[in-house]
Amino acid sequence: MRKFTTMLGAVALSMSFAQSAMAEKLTIYHWFEYIPQELLNKFTAETGIEVVMDTYDSNEALLANLKATGMGNYDVAVPGDYMVNIMRDEGMLDTFTPSELSNFSNIQDQWLNVSFDMGRQNSVPYQWGSTSFMVDREVYSGDIRTADIIFNPPAELKGKINILDTAGETLAFASLYMGIPQCSNDRSELKKLSAMLQEAKVNWASFNSDGAKDVLASGDAAAGMIWNGFGAKARAERASLEYSYPKEGYLVWADSVVLLKDAPNRDAALKFMDFLLEPENAAAVTNYARYTAGVKGVEEFLDAELVTSPENNPPADAPAGTFVEVCAPETQALYDAIWTQLKK
């Protein structure tokens, strides 16, 4: 599927080359299924700037591709919180001043001074949400407010579980389940984590990220890790799916639109960021992707059902979500080894 999305991107790229050799162009590198085409069309209609989009399916794939092809190909990208830090360390980000964006003041206060971009010098908020799991309640009707569902599943769910094929989120989620730090150097903790995952894997059916919604909606999997908005889309196709906020904790993330270094069209990139800070446009993304916008004043433009959807409204007694942490290189190598052992 990831090949498919890349290919779609390539086709779109070549087609728009043919169409618009002369027109001004904005090239964005974005997650799959994360922005409605109508919104891109609206941007083109308002500004006259053609939009070309390629897609990726993980923060790591975004980084790998930018590293391999170099900067200067894309104007903006949409990394997750921790990846903003990594990309800044890699020197991949350009800075801007608040005065360059007329809608800068629309950024919600809680997303203005964030640990990964204090005062927002490289990025503006896109959408935020959580990573947890869903369960098909027709298959299993017991308690699902625990990550035991994934790592120590009841008999009904054994062999019917899909796992996100992204080492970072999956290992962080497992660490929360075990109550150990995300970037541990402790031998016994890491060995326990690895052993727990090896045991749990026996009950898993597949590893799939961009198909995480499809496997649940089709019934191939009866439980599966998923991002909350993607889960809301799955529930729209299969009503018996329920998103869980497990008591051991779950992951939260905040994606941001970053201004890339050596952007071929920096002005268009800033116009696009400004465009996405318009409440109406931010709400259009939310209505499509089913996550939550970090922009003030979106409420009046949101679909009514989103305001009350279970995926976007954790129960009052749910713990707070946890961000994925960035580990030091030598620690990261240990987690890479655990992942390889898991999939060997």
Added chain:
Amino acid sequence: MAGIINQTSKTTDGAQTSIVDGKQHILLLPAWLIIGVLLVIPVILMLVYSFLTQDFRGGVIWEFSLEAYDQFFFDRGLFGDEPPSIEWTYIGIFWRSFLQALFAMIFCFLIGFPTAYFIATRAPQSRSFWLFLVTIPYWVNLLIRTVSMKFLIRDNGPINTWLLSGGIIDEPISMINTNFAIQIGLFYSYLPFMVLPIYASIERYNFALSEAAADLYSSRWVTLFKIVIPSVKPGIIAGCILVFIPSLGAFLAPDLLGGAKNFMIGSLVEEQFKGQAGDWPFGAAVSMILLSIIMVILLFYARAQIRQNDGGH
């Protein structure tokens, strides 16, 4: 075509004639250019990268290092301070991929050989029609075919629904996310690579030999194994190589149909370049090791061929 060659050959221009006769290597120039630019340079790049130092999260540092090969062959424990022992993880991944490719090759042969034989024994004017039928599914992109296969064999897909409604089974047969599913995917992806070269060989086979064997009271099976198969062996071997090698590096079928639970060589390499590990030298080293193994196999095969040909003359 024949007319053109005759005409040109009659001219007195020697260079022209030698081009047409294929004596001048200039005809190979486009092929050499493409192989040089698109194959040799990337492979050399990989070879160089496999001996460099890993940069954190992708990329390389230009310092010589054997770290990547060390990681492949030696296990020094999770923390790297235990005495080295042989690392079975990656050997295991290679072994699994080889087995999988071997099975795909065998299944493709078992189905592909009779198919090719059938087509080659039709009336000459209808053969191209049968070949045409074989190629029809391949007008569709490999990814689309693999995804369709997934829809077909999933627990509540058409096959299980049909078997259930027919009362043939009570519980859906779990096919998706199994090795069986991977085999189906590989088989479906690479079958024509087996059928076409075998067909080309059988088409050139002189069926008078089979008739002669029958006249000498050879049974059909003996004729098949002693006369037909040895005669069309080059086609069979070409077909086997064409199926085996792409199956070895396949990752679409293992990913989509097998559930990506276990690394194959292809997905192991992909993870090094695209995943969180970001270990480019290791990914390059795995590719170089795979390349070396395949080259050794092909060299042995080529030597055996040469010896056989020498013995024949």
